[in-house]
Amino acid sequence: MVPTNYYIILSAILFGIGVFAFVFKRNIITIFMSIELMLNAVNLAFVAFSQAWGKLDGQVFVLFVIVVAAAEAAVGLGIIILIARNRQTLNVERVDLMKL
Amino acid sequence: MGWEMTASLVVFFALAGLAVIGAVSLILQKHPIHSALSLIVVMVALAGLYLLLGAEFVAAVQIIVYGGAIMVLFVFVIMLLNAGVEEQTSISKLAGPPGLLLVVALAGFVTATIVRTTAGVQGSSQTGAMASTSGISNMLFRDFVYPFELTSFLILVAVMGATVLAQREKP
Helix, strand or coil: CCCHHHHHHHHHHHHHHHHHHHHHCCEHHHHHHHHHHHHHHHHHHHHHHHHHHCCCHHHHHHHHHHHHHHHHHHHHHHHHHHHHHHHCCCEHHHCCCCCC | CHHHHHHHHHHHHHHHHHHHHHHHHHHHCCCHHHHHHHHHHHHHHHHHHHHHCCCHHHHHHHHHHHHHHHHHHHHHHHHHHCCCCCCCCHHHHHCHHHHHHHHHHHHHHHHHHHHHHCCCCCCCCCCHHHHHHHHHHHHHHHCCHHHHHHHHHHHHHHHHHHHHHHCCCCC
């Protein structure tokens, strides 16, 4: 048995890397992928706690998170296609229509 | 018993190292398609960790839905839009070091808080993995049946939204 804390620490590390990728990357698709990385980190914490307490609620929550992530990916990629069609770029710094 | 403990620790550290390397590679790669492939490595490593935790069904769903469906959608969009190498302006490069510092602080704080509050929680004695898959289906269709039905509405709305967003405007 691996201690639960190890999983929680790995989850926090992956979440931190996801946050850093979210603020550092300039490509809108890569930013979207870093959101998926953060969701995965949270899923790992859910499953680790589910095993620690011997209850299955955490695993059911993970299934709901995966469903929401799939729906989010579909809508988000539609928005990305729309941005790429209207602005001819994927760089978030060039999507500045609402900037003064 | 001691040998089993060591073996699962070795597997854990191998998979955890793979996941962290993949996540760092997601940041370091310049081309989005390479970032997507790194993310697939992270997801497969996490599926291995779910197997180690005794959550077989979640591991299978992780591979099928995340590694299969969602990442294929990402790769498809990257190729459809012909995304090139990412360009970094000087200001966005400047944001790297302080951002890294803040993220290390965030991860450290989250880890410290969770580890401190869960110090008493030890891994339960793994009661035969509690017949994981049948237990999940029992919970999903009894206790969580209303949220489960609501997700079908969510997916319907997402499909309609994606269709409306991506369709070409009428002349």
